Amino acid sequence: DAKTTQPPSMDCAEGRAANLPCNHSTISGNEYVYWYRQIHSQGPQYIIHGLKNNETNEMASLIITEDRKSSTLILPHATLRDTAVYYCIVRVKAAGNKLTFGGGTRVLVKP
Amino acid sequence: GAGVSQSPSNKVTEKGKDVELRCDPISGHTALYWYRQSLGQGLEFLIYFQGNSAPDKSGLPSDRFSAERTGGSVSTLTIQRTQQEDSAVYLCASSLGIVTGELFFGEGSRLTVL
Numbered sequence: 130d131a132k133t134t135q136p137p138s139m140d141c142a143e144g145r146a147a148n149l150p151c152n153h154s155t156i157s158g159n160e161y162v163y164w165y166r167q168i169h170s171q172g173p174q175y176i177i178h179g180l181k182n183n184e185t186n187e188m189a190s191l192i193i194t195e196d197r198k199s200s201t202l203i204l205p206h207a208t209l210r211d212t213a214v215y216y217c218i219v220r221v222k223a224a225g226n227k228l229t230f231g232g233g234t235r236v237l238v239k240p
Numbered sequence: 241g242a243g244v245s246q247s248p249s250n251k252v253t254e255k256g257k258d259v260e261l262r263c264d265p266i267s268g269h270t271a272l273y274w275y276r277q278s279l280g281q282g283l284e285f286l287i288y289f290q291g292n293s294a295p296d297k298s299g300l301p302s303d304r305f306s307a308e309r310t311g312g313s314v315s316t317l318t319i320q321r322t323q324q325e326d327s328a329v330y331l332c333a334s335s336l337g338i339v340t341g342e343l344f345f346g347e348g349s350r351l352t353v354l
Binding site for chain 2: 174228
């Protein structure tokens with residue numbers, strides 16, 4: 130699976146959009162981009178995933194660049210409960226491929 | 241229950257003792273995973289099960305670690321002769337299949353080896 134690079138930490142203001150970047154310059158054509166988050170003392174939680182097109186669900190939006198070498202997770206209106214470690218993972222969507230978690234970005238939402 | 245259930249939530253044991261950690265996946269989920277997370281560290285893959293296929297044990301750190309999944313549902317992770325470096329949160333996850341990357345995690349079992 131392709132390696133991802135994320136900033137180790139970032140702060141954002143409550144009520145504002147939080148834009149979390151992820152670089153995956155070696156991503157291959159059949160690898161999807163997945164985002165998970167882990168709130169303190171809880172198990173990781175799936176957020177969203179995508180291949181080429183931008184995706185949106187009730188939690189977040191995922192913007193993938195045209196060359197697919199990077200992506201941005203957008204939390205449209207960050208709340209204090211969004212404080213967590215956010216993991217960007219790339220993975221081939223096929224049998225036998227487990228998710229490999231990197232260091233993630235520690236996001237602190239401030240009032 | 242609706243989610244992945246793990247027990248015990250906390251376990252304190254003495255070095256050298258064996259421990260068993262249990263995971264009850266979401267009903268109907270055919271894939272089950274074990275990860276561990278040491279204090280302040282990322283998630284480390286241990287093992288996964290998919291249906292009746294042979295499990296992928298590639299992440300097990302030593303032969304003191306083993307896991308079973310009975311009847312395609314409940315799984316038990318066993319650590320024999322525990323060491324202090326085994327102290328971690330052990331997380332179980334399940335998914336509808338191995339192809340999907342949408343895993344549902346439990347709250348974890350915190351193991352402390354004294």
